[in-house]
Amino acid sequence: GPRAVALRAPGARSPNDNIVLHGSTKTGQAGVGKEETFGCLRMFNKDVIELYDHLAGTPARAVGVLVVITL
Numbered sequence: 001g002p003r004a005v006a007l008r009a010p011g012a013r014s015p016n017d018n019i020v021l022h023g024s025t026k027t028g029q030a031g032v033g034k035e036e037t038f039g040c041l042r043m044f045n046k047d048v049i050e051l052y053d054h055l056a057g058t059p060a061r062a063v064g065v066l067v068v069i070t071l
């Protein structure tokens with residue numbers, strides 16, 4: 001997808017433990033909201049671009065940025 005936002009979960013020991021919010025290809029958008037990835041949350045491209053742009057002014061290693069995921 002066009003953007004990706006990596007989130008480090010509390011207690012994560014390496015970048016491999018990150019949870020990644022990312023956009024999808026046209027065909028991959030059919031998987032949004034389904035259990036098709038491990039450790040990632042697939043989003044519609046327009047939504048991940050909005051989130052990314054909202055966080056763009058935040059330091060890359062920001063502490064205390066709260067991301068709430070609702071279904």
